[in-house]
Amino acid sequence: MAVLTTFSFSWTQKWAFAWLGLLVAVAAVAPALPLPYLPTVPDLAHVAQAPLGPGRHWLGTDVQGRDVLSLLVFGTRTAVLLTLPAALLAACIGALAGGAAGFWGNRRRVETAYWVLAAGGAWWVLRLPAPWLGPLVAALAGARLLMSKRNRPTPGPRLPLDALVMGAATALDSIPRLVLVVAMAASAGGVSATGLLVLLTLTAWPTPARLVRAQMLRVRALPFAEAARAAGVPEWRIWLRHAMPHAIKPLESNFPLSLVSLLSLESTLSFLGVGLPPEIASWGRLMASFRQEPSAWWLLAFPTIMLVISILSLNALARWRRI
């Protein structure tokens, strides 16, 4: 089905692909590019210089004498290395959580032995009094599980999976993402790149989770899922092999849009001076330096052009399914 449809890209989408590919390539080889200046080294002889001025600063310098071209290149690297993994991780986590919540809902009964196993593990991880008790209980539960493989399992209490996932998503969505990230990033102390990545992922997963859950509610009622169940395929296998490939369809057009929101969130954070440490180059920080020198239009123009073309390209890609 989906594999057999041929993609026909419009003219805009080919350009969009070319631009995004260029960005990723620049990000990958940024340290090896033959740039005349490094972004970290200020050239104090040429401060706030216009483009094409003396001293091989082709795109000018900022108020601290750093080369705008190399700041742009390394800012691209920061943007790509931050938003792409964050969007991928958020899509994976969202797909798994939303898919599971949609497939099993709140009605899934879990064997008592699994509950005991989880409780034992939690006991050990939290180091409650007498930590050896945890693994012991967990081992007993595991043995019970292995034995009960042959005879009928004993159903335990229901697991409110849907309520858990949707509750977490609602809680994360109850405050605008920017406010949440500013509050968390600043209060956790100057965040490193990894910390910011985790933070972006944490705030980005609810959207894909909602999409996949909605699609899963539709998919699990389709005849092929019922046929698989009738054929005796185990539940988790139906979920992973049969239902999930269809349930993640909405993510195809959502992924570029999620990249767009992450890209603008990242540059907004750098503009506010919240996220990354100041020595890491980024488009938002470059644009923010325009406020110190309002006559230096090149500080704003070049990163804005890069950002806008990237966002428009991603928006064009988000429509690729409909064409």
Place this chain on the structure above:
Amino acid sequence: MARLLFWRLLRTALAVWALASGVFLLSRHDVNTALQLAQPEAADLRTGAGTPAARQAQEWATRRRLGLDVPLFYVGRHVPAHAVEGQWHWNGTNNQYHQWLRGVAHGQFGTSFRTGEAVTARLGRALLFTVPLTGSAALLAAVLALWLAQRLAARPAWLGPVRGALVGVHALPLFVIALVLLLLFANPAVLAWFPAYGLDQSTDADLDVGSQLADYLWHLALPVAALTLSALPGLTLQLEASLAHELGSGYATTARAKGLAGRAVIRHHALRNALLPSLAQLAELLPALVAGAVVVEVAFALPGMGRLLAEAAAARDYPVLMGGVLLTGAARLLSLLLTDMLYFWVDPRIRWQS
């Protein structure tokens, strides 16, 4: 209907509480930086004894003043001096979280770490500034979107360029819009029509009310324009698309067949039905504008709620930060309430069903 609304609000309130608790507990991981930032200045320290014992006493006094001397949560890991592993320990109700929660329930958000002022006073002063800013931007965006979408739905000749411009502006992050406005209209090199900053400094006492108001509006023009521009394209494009959908349906054809003018069909027949999806966007608008205020107020150096939040975050001023988070959640609750009422007004069938 009232019950449905009540449960919805209760669920959102619970979500806000859970999120605020999470932020509260996570933020206290960085207590040491907050302590350093809240310590008296280095000059004061020099007059006091520089011995480690004196410094420790000083730090303990600061901890006590900020209410950080008690444990964080009801349960915690205690690490005794001569033990490798900590033990779980029940702290009772004398902990930071309980005190904060009790204060919030009584309407007290604590005192700012930095200035020692009550958080409610600081937030109130900032809100006095931010509410007119975001409120007028929200109103302007909604009204403009209503007008523009109706005009666009009539398929005028200028449909293509305007829609292209809207899509283009929609792609821009808010801070880019703000900076471009600054570059174009508050720049001596291009057009210096509006001031770039300095609202709080220019209030001279000898000015009369009229010129003070004019000065205020003059300073507010660009921020409101930036916020409106960021909110307008999403609203307009959505409403225009759903108007186009409604105009293709049977009852619109009937209305046209009766000989009604295109304008009247749009306004009296299609608009109400097309508004439903836009109302969901309106629920997002108020919290989004609060977040937008963070960006705009930093970009234009305005003394509002958003800048207070950003500065509190940078200075680890937790009580102010938590107050801001709770206030944003309250804005969310308010907009939810507003939207649900609008739903009932727009589509009476919803009222009958529930």
